[in-house]
Amino acid sequence: MKAKKIIIAGNPNVGKSVIFNAITGSYATVSNYPGTTVEVFRGKTKINGEEFEVIDTPGMYSFVPVTEEERVSRNIIFAEKPVLVIHVLDTKNIERMLPFTLQLIEAGLPVVLVLNIMDEADRLGFKLSTKILEEQLGVAVISSIGTMGKGIAGIKDKIAAYASLEPSKLKVSYEPAIEKFLLTSGLGRLRSLLVLQDDTEIIESVKKEQKAKYKELEKEIDKLKKKYSQPLSYIIALTRQHTATKIVEEAKEKKGRVLENFSETLSRLTMNAFSGYVILFLVLYFGLYKFVGEFGAGYLVGLMESKVFGEWIIPPLANFIKHALPQKWLQDIFINDYGIVTLGMRYAFAIILPIVGTFFFVFAIIEDTGYLPRLAMLIDRIFKKMGLSGRAVIPMVLGLGCGTMATMVTRTLSTKRERLIATLLLALAIPCSAQLGVIMAILTTLPVLMMIWLVIINLVFITAGILSTKLIPGEPPVFFMEVPPLRLPKISNLFVKTYTRMEWYLKEVMPVFLAVSLIMWTADYSGLLKLAIKLTAYPLSALGLPVSTATVFIMGFFRRDYGAAGLYDMSRNGLLNHNQILVGIVVMTLFLPCIAQLIMMIKERKLGTAMAMTGVVTIVAFGTGYILNLALNIFRIVL
16 A cells, blocks of 8 residues: 655755654655755654655645745645645744645645644743644644654654544635635636746646636736736735734734843844854864864874875785785775875875865854854855855855865855856855865964965855856846744754765765876876876966876866865975965866766756856866966966
8 A cells, every 4th residue: 555645845954854764763764856856854653554645745835936945846746646644834923934834735735734843932932823823724733842752752643643633624815806816817816826926837837737727817917917016925914914013913822032142142242243254264273274274184184194195005005915915906905105095095184085074074063053044144245246045155164065065055045147157156265174184284384375365265155156147047046044042052953964964075075096006007007197198287387286197186186175186286285386385276176076066067967057067167267277377477476
């Protein structure tokens, strides 16, 4: 017998995933929704002997989608025929989120409303009567604190009793003229509302089904629009909001004045035009520079390189291989310049892994505290000048962890133009954690070079964004984002997240690092490496770099962090002066995206667009390096 489907829906950052995990346990599968690259989580649970498939939908605000993720969520709700929709909302923000509950009710769906994050609401003195809410809405209402497991038993009880739950009879009353259209259109109440709200997808489907009738409907809609001075979508949304406000007012039990606590004060400070940037500087300084740069890229990398690989792994292994494999060409596969162990595994475990691990730990803190949405609010105004909204801060910050993951997350941005600009900037001027950590390791002892590098990369980032806004046509982005409360993160959760991401990163990076070692070994023995170095001699000399850096840039073609690790080796061994270190790091930062990110760019933006972006990135990277070297020579600057 086929499992009955349960859908979990709601705004972003309301705890849907926590409740999904609590209901399904550890079993979950992730797959792209058909026809899209949006990932959907599916899990299974057994309640009272009956099996259910639980679907955790991407965050959505209404049935009128803005992003691809919202469109997918709506399609799931309409197409999957669930026996129950669990609408999860943040209790203290119920007035803003309840209009979506009303939309679910208007769709004729069996709804269970979950008032989550009750601990935050209680702390703020916000009390609601679930009994009155149930009476007003005509659906089951459950209070929960998902992170503590409270309310999960009640949700499971409602799932078990799905057959006895009936759709609510609540009806939102709109303006008389709109109500008349809803009754006479013949489209059904929900589809009529979506048509009046200019939902392109629904309108196109109605046109296909009822070509002749839709022409008459268009005339009716035009007459209806002339009756009001405001858009119909606004009037419908306002009516729903008024209905929601009235229901919440009825259900309120405690209406006392709520005092602002330290958490709310700090929250305001993180989004303030002055204090917000001070806090951002402190996060970057202590999080990236001190913890990732000094501790991860300095102390941990030094320990792994000198002690673990330098004393415990490479010497005994090299000794064994030299005795076991007398042929030098066989020895070189495992050890020496391009050996699997001395190059591939050493770079992956001794240089990259400590840096990635410390970054992922910092990023987990930023995620779990709720700082990321506040950062989005803070920099929205700056990003607007580059054709982006504050929401784009999420893929940009994720790009500091992994450009591949960040490119995938650009799909959450609202317009095609914004997605294109964000993908280009990620490929051009956002170094991944591994590359950034190696750069920090090189520049930690060279603060002047670090400041110049930061200024140049930021200038390229901002200039590229502003030029993209002028060259790429399209509508400016609309920005709205749910801001969750600031919370102290759970230490256990931070370590679980960090471990999971490190495991994922190693699975992705290890095959590439080992493959590159073999490719470099093959190229060295076949003479192709010498040819490649010879071909790159002229462009490298134009950048003021020695020909020996050709190997680094060839490795960087496969993975940017691999190339950065090569620069780290050269700088540590005194093969580059300070001017060359600066030029090399600038070019490597702006250099081609790694293979995995390039594949994701092709997947998300199509082959032609991805190749065009790659060409732009290459020209900008080497052009910036050339101008920088030229300026240093003209002004006779020796760093």
